[in-house]
Amino acid sequence: MSCDKNIINRLKRAEGQLRGIQKMIDEEKECVDIVTQLTAVRSSIDRVMGLIVAENLRDCLNTPSNDPSIQEKKIEQAVQMIIKK
Structure with a gap:
């Protein structure tokens, strides 16, 4: 997949956000602030999923299977x- 580095960077960023959320929970931060950060992580993960599906679809169209049904x-x-996203 050609966008692997971009996807890995996005996932690392989301991972950092999740660690930050864990810290916020440990520090008993406001619920609204935690939910705001969770929403940002969900959006980031949704974007990664979209990039992966788009790249897969692009590959499928650029290098079609010999079997039309496949x-x-x-x-x-x-x-x-x-x-479903």
């Missing part, structure tokens, strides 16, 4: 992942 199934899986 190709169609891969595209449908990608679409379903996007819809």
Whole structure:
């Protein structure tokens, strides 16, 4: 996958945010502040999922399977992942 470095960096950032949230909970910070940070992490993870699905779909379209039914199934899986998001 060509965007691996970008995805890893985003995941590391989310990991850091989660550690920060754990610290906020330990320090008994305000609920609204914790939820705000959790929402930011969820948004970040959603973005990573979108990037992975988009890259997978792009790869599927750029290097199609010799079997049209397999190709169609891969595209449908990608679409379903996007819809479920």
